[in-house]
Amino acid sequence: KVNWGGKNELLRHVREFKPSRDEVQNVRVLLYGPVGAGKSSFVNAVSSAVQGRPSIIAAPNASTDGTKSFTVEYKTHKIRKGNGAHYPFVFTDVMGLESGESVGVRAEDLKLAMMGHVKEGYMFNPVSTLSQTNTQHYNPSPTANDKVHILVCVLNANSPDIKPSVLQKMREIREAARDLGIPQVAVATHIDLTCEEVQRNLKNVYRSKYLKQKFSATIGIPVNCIFPVKNYGQLLENEDNMDTLILSILKNMLYFETNN
Ligand SMILES: Nc1nc2c(ncn2[C@@H]2O[C@H](COP(=O)(O)OP(=O)(O)OP(=O)(O)O)[C@@H](O)[C@H]2O)c(=O)[nH]1
Numbered sequence: 074k075v076n077w078g079g080k081n082e083l084l085r086h087v088r089e090f091k092p093s094r095d096e097v098q099n100v101r102v103l104l105y106g107p108v109g110a111g112k113s114s115f116v117n118a119v120s121s122a123v124q125g126r127p128s129i130i131a132a133p134n135a136s137t138d139g140t141k142s143f144t145v146e147y148k149t150h151k152i153r154k155g156n157g158a159h160y161p162f163v164f165t166d167v168m169g170l171e172s173g174e175s176v177g178v179r180a181e182d183l184k185l186a187m188m189g190h191v192k193e194g195y196m197f198n199p200v201s202t203l204s205q206t207n208t209q210h211y212n213p214s215p216t217a218n219d220k221v222h223i224l225v226c227v228l229n230a231n232s233p234d235i236k237p238s239v240l241q242k243m244r245e246i247r248e249a250a251r252d253l254g255i256p257q258v259a260v261a262t263h264i265d266l267t268c269e270e271v272q273r274n275l276k277n278v279y280r281s282k283y284l285k286q287k288f289s290a291t292i293g294i295p296v297n298c299i300f301p302v303k304n305y306g307q308l309l310e311n312e313d314n315m316d317t318l319i320l321s322i323l324k325n326m327l328y329f330e331t332n333n
């Protein structure tokens with residue numbers, strides 16, 4: 074349930090959020106998913122909702138028909154809180170998963186990222202996995218802050234079925250997260266283009282059974298951990314309902330960390 078009138082309360086909750094363990098200063102949220110799913114746009118949507126104004130901190134693809142990932146490096150985005158400080162949660166954006174071998178981000182690299190072995194600025198190489206001998210980008214001794222605390226699968230609700238080879242990579246990533254004890258959720262983007270009722274009124278979003286069922290079966294994430302979202306696009310101003318939806322997703326994600 075989304076409390077559509079509760080934006081201020083959600084904002085207060087997000088502002089007061091503190092990681093559950095003392096050794097963690099930043100809860101690290103890692104986004105992964107097929108190319109063009111809306112990973113970078115989701116980072117911007119969260120940043121915009123938290124800051125109350127449109128904010129672009131991760132470069133999204135300006136074109137919607139990308140088959141090659143627009144994001145190519147391992148990049149962590151922080152959201153400014155004022156006075157030089159930032160919120161104690163960060164979003165790590167990565168290259169998208171592509172269909173086939175030696176294209177897109179490698180599942181192995183995402184496993185290394187989850188364990189905290191990948192350093193900022195690493196340019197993903199679809200042909201080979203980050204090696205321990207790459208001292209510039211391999212972090213041999215990750216701290217609690219380098220490790221991933223929440224894994225978010227980002228999917229485009231408006232795209233055709235995900236290709237089997239991409240599903241296989243997603244499965245590997247999910248299983249690695251399970252073994253590492255990292256909680257997992259999914260975000261279904263582009264809901265504005267998927268369902269007429271949602272397009273008419275965003276408040277109908279959680280009524281759309283189709284959206285949830287479409288994904289739960291294929292990606293193996295329980296329905297109650299799939300959040301439908303509309304990312305900010307070309308908007309010049311924030312919209313209350315979008316902010317409320319995104320803030321409620323953020324609150325739920327952070328809840329998974331606290332209760333893990
Ligand atoms: N209508 C609509 N468009 C969206 C939504 N989310 C993302 N987009 C558009 O989809 C395109 C791809 O978005 P990105 O955020 O670049 O996707 P990505 O997953 O980061 O893509 P790669 O980095 O290439 O893997 C962009 O043109 C976005 O404007 C959404 O919820 N609704």
Ligand SMILES: [Mg+2]
Pocket residue numbers: 112113114132133134143144166167
């Ligand atoms: Mg991207």
